[in-house]
Amino acid sequence: MDGKKLWQAGAFNQTYFNFIPVALDGHVYSGATGFGTTSYGLDEDTGAVNHIYFSNSFAGGNATIGGGNIFFPEVCNLPAYNLRSNSLAWAYSVFGCDGASNSLSAYYRGFLYSPRIRFGGRGLVFNASNGAVRGVLQDDQRPAFYGRTLYTMVYGPHVSNFVRLDAYDIPTGRLKWKFTPY
16 A cells, blocks of 8 residues: 555535445445435445435434445434345334434444434344344443443443443343443
């Protein structure tokens, strides 16, 4: 790698090109907000736009890929698009939710963990293939996984105020342990 720029993409009639990019099979997925939310599938070699996904939400989410779908979690909405056909595979909406913007979800073993697609203060866990709600998350941060364990950070009143790290058994949802650094 010589450090030369291959291509550059702009916000495409949006105000903020603010999604974390995700790459898979020759495509880079990212997005922008401002006048709704527009998410893009770009050719990784040329930067040409191959796919466009538009939403009326003003606070879209970063892409998550898994199980043949790409997910764009938004405030109170979760659209899933089939990666092969680019058609809507399923969508989930919460009326009157208390979600937050720029959601980060995590895919693991057939399930999508979406901490910011929430109702009643908790994130939701979806069957990634059909959108059925599997359960709720105890915390509002994107989890990490290893084997049968889900790890999540718990924060205080401010995101920079880390309180503890929790570990849950995925099949049972039981808290295995928690660690507080002080």
